[in-house]
Amino acid sequence: RHSYCIAIGGGAFLDAAGLAAALFHRGVRLVRVPTTALAQCDSGVGVKNAINFAGAKNLLGTFAPPWAVLNDATFLDSLPLPLLLDGVAEAVKVAAIKNAAFFRSIARAAPQIRRRNLPVIQRILKRCALLHLDHIATSGDPYELGTARPLDYGHWAAHKLETLSKHRLSHGRAVAIGIALDALYAARTGLLPEKQAIRLIATLRTCGLPVYALELSKADRRGRLAVLAGLEEFRAHLGGELTLTLPSPLGSRTEIHTVDETIMATCIAMLEKMK
Numbered sequence: 001r002h003s004y005c006i007a008i009g010g011g012a013f014l015d016a017a018g019l020a021a022a023l024f025h026r027g028v029r030l031v032r033v034p035t036t037a038l039a040q041c042d043s044g045v046g047v048k049n050a051i052n053f054a055g056a057k058n059l060l061g062t063f064a065p066p067w068a069v070l071n072d073a074t075f076l077d078s079l080p081l082p083l084l085l086d087g088v089a090e091a092v093k094v095a096a097i098k099n100a101a102f103f104r105s106i107a108r109a110a111p112q113i114r115r116r117n118l119p120v121i122q123r124i125l126k127r128c129a130l131l132h133l134d135h136i137a138t139s140g141d142p143y144e145l146g147t148a149r150p151l152d153y154g155h156w157a158a159h160k161l162e163t164l165s166k167h168r169l170s171h172g173r174a175v176a177i178g179i180a181l182d183a184l185y186a187a188r189t190g191l192l193p194e195k196q197a198i199r200l201i202a203t204l205r206t207c208g209l210p211v212y213a214l215e216l217s218k219a220d221r222r223g224r225l226a227v228l229a230g231l232e233e234f235r236a237h238l239g240g241e242l243t244l245t246l247p248s249p250l251g252s253r254t255e256i257h258t259v260d261e262t263i264m265a266t267c268i269a270m271l272e273k274m275k
Helices: 011-026 037-041 073-078 081-098 100-114 118-138 155-164 171-188 194-207 226-238 261-274
Strands: 004-009 029-034 048-053 056-063 244-247 253-256
Touching (some): 004 011, 011 037, 029 037, 037 073, 037 081, 037 171, 073 118, 081 100, 100 194, 171 244, 171 261, 194 261, 226 261
């Protein structure tokens, strides 16, 4: 019980090690040392540990705040651009719903991000990590007892796209597509100015992130878009009513509880043309 578990690695590894640490002797102290961009700015600084099971995302896990998180930016030096962009996608997500000035700084830096300007990327990832920490500390719901997960903007589609692609799509790339899709939906339903939705999508593309994947247009046996099953899976994860967070406008957020699948299908068709 007085032992420490020191876990050094990317987000999936930290989650698995964190789950083991939370279970062993009812929990030993966990020190996380994230080594990927995504882990350093998102999962590595959170309070959750989970693994996928039976085809479901994060089905088995715990809420167990780490004893410490050591974020060392030098781990990013050796990462290829695709792994860095996974973290940038999460930064765009956070900025879009929490901080308009941060979003504008990412949009301005997008060409440098695509050229793998490490100092610029490191600053963006650090700001993202700090916003995550602020949300966890001040939102009043760090253990997800409510029906909303604001920081999971775009994740209902992202989680389903990961499964549909058999994890060909990384989490960061799936998130980029998910937030682009939900931005268009917010615009089509009058919650977000269309110019802002287009700017968000353009920023993702300029950074080098995708806004469309073939899995978005895949239909199930009944002819329904397969990705739409992610809506019920997202609702079922917390229980209660469906709650999605959308930017409204950029830098702030609103919550919706129903989704018009016809409008969502139109948004998917629009994204296919923007790819």
